[in-house]
Amino acid sequence: MSSSAPPASPPPSPQKAGKSRSxxxxxxxxxxxxxxxxxxxxxxxxxxxxxxxxxxxxxxxxxxxxxKVLAGCLIGAFVTVLLPREMVTRWVGGESGLTGLVIATAIGAVLPGGPFTIYPLAGAFLTIGAGIGPVVAFVTSWTLIGLNRAIIWEVPFLGFDFVTTRMLISLPMPILAGLGARALARFVAGSLKT
Incomplete structure (x- = not known):
């Protein structure tokens, strides 16, 4: 007598996981x-x-x-299917605290690519459970710190001392932006409930 396990249900599609888009x-x-x-x-x-x-x-x-836009959107779509929602929520979710902001800042700083890659990824992270604070920290870090861009473009033209100074000054900004975005999102959500 063989016992067969019920078939595993497919993962929810990105459209079903988040809000439907018009x-x-x-x-x-x-x-x-x-x-x-x-x-x-x-x-x-x-x-x-x-x-x-x-x-x-x-x-x-x-x-x-x-x-480039198509590739970026496909990367975002694949991320929503490949990354477990529970892991994203635990590490960079709305309740991940300062740790989530630091992780998102680090990812944004080291991730190469242009806006065609980064913004679809940010949207994908929101879809699969990332909090607004960490996503703001991710995008801000990519914009302000961006190690790939700094190594390829800034160091040859502006010198190592300038780039190091700029990056050290920019380092707290993604965290501050993430904290501000988290507070603003909570304020807006609270004011909509009343």
Whole structure:
């Protein structure tokens, strides 16, 4: 007599784990409004030829950026499936305290890549249980400290002494930003409940 275990349920999809996203939200409408206003002013100044020129030039930029954006979004999607939610919540969740902020700061400082990688990863971390404070610390650390960028670009142009000074001054900023974001998120959540 063989006992068969019930089949394991598949992990929840990223869309089910977090909030469902609308294709067109407020930020998209805002950016589209800016595009239309810009197009209107170019049309007023240069006519339809000016508008078509901008569209033709930007379509090459779009073709160049699209694979990078797609790769970054796929990295974020894979992270949501591969990293256990419990581990993320324990190490960098909303209740992870100062330890979570330090871990997120360290990850942001050493993680290479551009905004096409970092922002999808930050979104993925939020989706799978990271707290707002650690995610703010992660993005701030990548922006301010970024060891990869410092080694490749800053040291050759600005020198080791300058980069060391800049990084030491920047070091507490991600932690402070994370603490501020955590406090602000709690304040906003508390004011919405009342």
């Amino acid at each position: 294709l067109v939200d407020g930020s998209t409408l805002f950016v589209l409004t800016l595009v239309l206003v810009g197009a209107f002013f170019v049309w007023r100044r240069d006519g339809w030829g000016g508008v078509w020129h901008v569209l033709a030039e930007d379509s090459w930029l779009f073709v160049d950026i699209l694979p």
